[in-house]
Amino acid sequence: MHQKRVTLADVAKAAGVSRTTASLVLSDRGDELRISEPVQHRVRQVAAELAYRPNAASQVLRTGLSRTFGFISDTVATSQLAGDMIKGAIEGARRHDHMLFIGESEGSEDEQARLIQAMVDRQVDGIVIASMFTRERPVPSGVGRPLVFLNTIPTDARAQVPVVVPDEIGAGRAAARALLDAGHRKIHLIGAGPTPADVPPLTIAGQERLEGILQELGDAGLKPASGRMCTIWLPEDGWQATTALLESNVTGGAILCFNDRLALGAYQAIQEAGLRVPQDFSVVSFDDHQLASWLRPGLTTVALPHYELGRRAIEALLAPAETATGFERVPMPLRARGSIGAP
Amino acid sequence: MHQKRVTLADVAKAAGVSRTTASLVLSDRGDELRISEPVQHRVRQVAAELAYRPNAASQVLRTGLSRTFGFISDTVATSQLAGDMIKGAIEGARRHDHMLFIGESEGSEDEQARLIQAMVDRQVDGIVIASMFTRERPVPSGVGRPLVFLNTIPTDARAQVPVVVPDEIGAGRAAARALLDAGHRKIHLIGAGPTPADVPPLTIAGQERLEGILQELGDAGLKPASGRMCTIWLPEDGWQATTALLESNVTGGAILCFNDRLALGAYQAIQEAGLRVPQDFSVVSFDDHQLASWLRPGLTTVALPHYELGRRAIEALLAPAETATGFERVPMPLRARGSIGAP
DNA sequence: AGTCGTTGCTAACACGGTTTAGCTCGACGG
DNA sequence: CCGTCGAGCTAAACCGTGTTAGCAACGACT
Numbered sequence: 133m134h135q136k137r138v139t140l141a142d143v144a145k146a147a148g149v150s151r152t153t154a155s156l157v158l159s160d161r162g163d164e165l166r167i168s169e170p171v172q173h174r175v176r177q178v179a180a181e182l183a184y185r186p187n188a189a190s191q192v193l194r195t196g197l198s199r200t201f202g203f204i205s206d207t208v209a210t211s212q213l214a215g216d217m218i219k220g221a222i223e224g225a226r227r228h229d230h231m232l233f234i235g236e237s238e239g240s241e242d243e244q245a246r247l248i249q250a251m252v253d254r255q256v257d258g259i260v261i262a263s264m265f266t267r268e269r270p271v272p273s274g275v276g277r278p279l280v281f282l283n284t285i286p287t288d289a290r291a292q293v294p295v296v297v298p299d300e301i302g303a304g305r306a307a308a309r310a311l312l313d314a315g316h317r318k319i320h321l322i323g324a325g326p327t328p329a330d331v332p333p334l335t336i337a338g339q340e341r342l343e344g345i346l347q348e349l350g351d352a353g354l355k356p357a358s359g360r361m362c363t364i365w366l367p368e369d370g371w372q373a374t375t376a377l378l379e380s381n382v383t384g385g386a387i388l389c390f391n392d393r394l395a396l397g398a399y400q401a402i403q404e405a406g407l408r409v410p411q412d413f414s415v416v417s418f419d420d421h422q423l424a425s426w427l428r429p430g431l432t433t434v435a436l437p438h439y440e441l442g443r444r445a446i447e448a449l450l451a452p453a454e455t456a457t458g459f460e461r462v463p464m465p466l467r468a469r470g471s472i473g474a475p
Numbered sequence: 476m477h478q479k480r481v482t483l484a485d486v487a488k489a490a491g492v493s494r495t496t497a498s499l500v501l502s503d504r505g506d507e508l509r510i511s512e513p514v515q516h517r518v519r520q521v522a523a524e525l526a527y528r529p530n531a532a533s534q535v536l537r538t539g540l541s542r543t544f545g546f547i548s549d550t551v552a553t554s555q556l557a558g559d560m561i562k563g564a565i566e567g568a569r570r571h572d573h574m575l576f577i578g579e580s581e582g583s584e585d586e587q588a589r590l591i592q593a594m595v596d597r598q599v600d601g602i603v604i605a606s607m608f609t610r611e612r613p614v615p616s617g618v619g620r621p622l623v624f625l626n627t628i629p630t631d632a633r634a635q636v637p638v639v640v641p642d643e644i645g646a647g648r649a650a651a652r653a654l655l656d657a658g659h660r661k662i663h664l665i666g667a668g669p670t671p672a673d674v675p676p677l678t679i680a681g682q683e684r685l686e687g688i689l690q691e692l693g694d695a696g697l698k699p700a701s702g703r704m705c706t707i708w709l710p711e712d713g714w715q716a717t718t719a720l721l722e723s724n725v726t727g728g729a730i731l732c733f734n735d736r737l738a739l740g741a742y743q744a745i746q747e748a749g750l751r752v753p754q755d756f757s758v759v760s761f762d763d764h765q766l767a768s769w770l771r772p773g774l775t776t777v778a779l780p781h782y783e784l785g786r787r788a789i790e791a792l793l794a795p796a797e798t799a800t801g802f803e804r805v806p807m808p809l810r811a812r813g814s815i816g817a818p
Numbered sequence: 819a820g821t822c823g824t825t826g827c828t829a830a831c832a833c834g835g836t837t838t839a840g841c842t843c844g845a846c847g848g
Numbered sequence: 849c850c851g852t853c854g855a856g857c858t859a860a861a862c863c864g865t866g867t868t869a870g871c872a873a874c875g876a877c878t
Contacts, residue, residue: 150858188597189535190834193863215558234577236565253531367769400771426710428743493828533864536833
């Protein structure tokens, strides 16, 4: 049972003014439209006493603005990464006094279209289309609302959609630099490399991380000591690649993994071989998964700024349409822990 | 700029009927109110041709129903657990053709009240109040919409709120039974115990898991071989407790950890002592964190059914008010992996 | 022939706000 | 004494749908 809500008409009646006046006062246009101070005060007081709350549906209907955003991701669950991204989006929305609709397309274009439709029906003020792993996707057409791609690159380069992505190239450089700074010259790659062609398909993150790594090593006149491409980046794959590395008579040096899960596998392989991090091998990776701080020693990793990504995507929705095009690359900060030692 | 939407009036005009007729046909009340078949057909066809979509704001205003739920959690980010719970809630909402608002209170009652207010303003059809770790909380008053507590217990027991929680007692029994079935008699607890009083404050999960464990052991005429309470359940704490256990001259047996993170710490301590899972120690725990499948050997754990929890909370919102009271305990299934061996 | 019931549709109001156009009244200038 | 102007407020239209009451036409029955 909904107890009956207090309406604007109730407030107006109790304050002895017209609905118009009450509306003007409560939307802070009282001065602009010359409502006297005493009347304004009375209206506000009555509204507070009655605990008046405007009916959002009615405001949406009239103004076309819902103070609501939509956030569609392809997968929410695969990683807690998503959680942080959503958290950032919620915070971004909150700052602008908006609420957030959330939806999950599970990678299906049809389901995504359905969600966009449902959101547009509800007059959202903008939609963020997010992916949990960086990849290319077509831009949905005819949405009629501001759109932002998050962690996703439009297939059609001409499409005028603002894009927010992590700076993976910078991250690659940062990871390599961390090892170089510690004095390492023999750097083994786990997950991709050693040449730019050795990258798992469809993953832009892998491609760009490798690009950054090769740049930074190149600047120091170096190349990777070795590289092992993994099609999938789970701990098991990291374990296999690292075990293979150890069996090739490598007993020390630096290992650069393309994500934290591969690094977990590397830790396991190193420990099972009776070797130690960081005394025998220095390890560095990407993502800053929760896991990284749990390992012994703590894993040094270049963090995916999920919270920032979510927040900035919402901000991008609100940018004026002219500004709102082109890429925003969010920096990926290095989280130094205990996994890097001297060579 | 929004291109102008097609309205019901446009459809009616194009089909040569009144708005009323169009409305009746499109809300499937045409037969009931005797609109002839040819007219119905024409209206539907025209609506499809014009890609007519009803304006949700207007429907909400008229009917008071928004086909929208709210989901408020105290923390989204701490764990990917939240991700699955949200995923379940989204799926539950989708099944009933609803959208989901999401909000995060960060544990603040004020912020929670603000979110509830904003959602009620938007005429949500119900609100789920979720917590990421089971605990007690007061029931917000005067919401005027269906409410469900998820993973949270009302402080005031008389409060008539449906509650959806995981069956932690059953989980405790299942974990203990898994070890008993493998033949273990010496079972060491990490995180809580050995007596019911040895539980970290404010955690209902800990209390109930312990209760289940003690019940199951009691049924077999046993007591825990030892127990170490940890105020916080991070890997570091599990490592310390397990290291202490190993230093007390225990060189084998079964370890029952109160969550997967503690179990990670246990793995680390065992490996650093030169011992092995499951040859020297069998390990079992709770949660089924992503981590559990990544460890070597895979960690046997009793899963928190986050997805189910989220889904059922939404279902509970839709249950008729009379039914909608009391607890629903969602079973926690055992995920058997490789961490249990013979004694 | 008049009454009644049925079929097939529509006029008009309601929902709760925002916004535009305009009304009233007193002061003031000519 | 009349016209003008600004201050301070309000009537009424509007957003797009759902819903109630009822109208016109027509055949059936008394």
